[in-house]
Amino acid sequence: MTTIGSGQNTAPASGGAGGKVRRSHAERSRRWFIFLFSVPALAFYFFFRFLPSIMGFAISLFNWKGVSLNMKFIGFDNYSRLFQDSVFYKALGNHFYIYLLNTAIVFVLAIALAVLITNSKLRERNFYRIMLFFPSVVPAVIVNVLWVSVYNPNIGMLNSLLGMLGIAGQNWIGDGAIVKNSLIFVMVWYSLGFYMVLFMAAVLNIPADLFEASRIDGAGTVRQTFSITIPLIWEQVRTALVFFIVTSCGVGFNVVFMLTKGGPSKASEILPSYMYLLSFGGQSKFGYAMSVAVMIMLITTFLALLLLRLTKRESHEI
């Protein structure tokens, strides 16, 4: 690696006293360059991504209605209220149920499909790659319009199809007993292809001679999968896991917010949707909502660290 302008720096460095002056001039202009080229990105990022991520905790210490900019400092009152809020506990339980199940299903299926599709040499594997990836580029609002219509108990596709097969339809997102699972299906449907494609690329990156060598040693396909393929993509899986836990927060919100609004009777309320309901969703308790957001941050970080630890194993370098 070179420093910026190394070509310029070397020439004057060979001079005498005059060279020294010129070098400090060159050094100054180098610093200016670094400054001017760094500031725009740093500014955008700092004010509109970093700052909003860290100032949330401060807001959670205030009573703020959101109408004006008047805020009243109340210390940890929002938190002591939160820990006595029954809806919060309900949402917390749903939150863990939905996100843990979603994560488990997406990762097990994505790894399994990636390995199966790449190893099986199916002729149409490109077709699967393109089709399964597609939902993750569709606008969230459209995903939700689609699934509202699929799950509709009266004019929905799903019940109509089941009816043709002679199976009784369900009120998929209106029945508290099954609503969470219906939502998890949409979340998996949305994310699975993205992670499958990611792992397919990882599998394809494994050098072919590793498989060749193990075949000579008498390893079958199953053995190869568990002794070569999965260990070698494992680090990528773990990195993806962290990003998945962070980004799926938003995916879960999209689905709950537009399909059920947390209902019926809070059966599908999760922390992000509860946060929204408390703030923009009409209750205008922005400080209180922010204490829920802080809990989301804590839980997300906790889950990411926990899963990183649980999935830790000897690293394999190629």
Add this chain to the structure above:
Amino acid sequence: MTTRTDDLRSGVKQALLHNLIRIPLLLYVMTIIVPFVFMLINSFKSSREFYNNFWSLPSTFNFDNYLHAIETSGILHMFGNTVFIVLSALVLNILASSMIAYVIARSRSRVGEAMYKFFLFGMLTPGIVTLIPLFLIARTIGLFNTRAILILVYTGFEVPFAVYVFTSFYKTLPSVLEEAAYIDGASRYKTFWRVIFPLSMPGVITVGVFNFIEYWNDYLIAMTLISSDEKKTISLGVMRLQAANNVRTEWGQLFAVCVMVILPVLLIYIIFQRYLTSGMTAGAVKG
């Protein structure tokens, strides 16, 4: 003889195995294709035809739903808003991020690494927890309910990803290029804009495609920071129609708008899907 029967047997086994994988996969693919085809077909039907039989093909391909939606829902205006906001944020992000990525990629000191880690923080915080602070920031600086705030926030949100892509790209560029330019007497600025940036087109396309999709699909930030109709983006338009749909059910029209909104993303996906995959293998994971 034995080898031939062995071949045959392993061939049959292989075919069976393939179908064992193929059938569940095809069933799953149906859950993706069928809803979209259903949406497309029903966008051409009148309300009466839809309720009669929503599985049937439309009797005629009439664009009434499309025309009606364009006339009444203000969707074209929102389309214009979205294109303006998305393109502005894209240009800003690509310029700002490629500049700082160049500094990071060519820096020998620890500053570059520190900046890199600073950006990583942004990729590890759920976007949803920033909504209320963004609302406060927008109101404090007086930009609430403007297109400008959306451009600024969109840019800030995707800077980490873009810096990531550009940095790994610039690290692969040999420094001989710059040295040659310096010997010819070009300044650092000129070298970057005339030599380095034009070479970064693969990075520009990867960032451009990913961010276009990200920006085009956003409804959450727009919903938080925009309140008046004339500044709304396309996703908010769909949401308004969907809300109206709960009262006065016009599935055909709603589907027609959805088809129009999905079209740009579909085109980008078809043209650039190779870049989408390569952007992911660059190590950049987003979902």
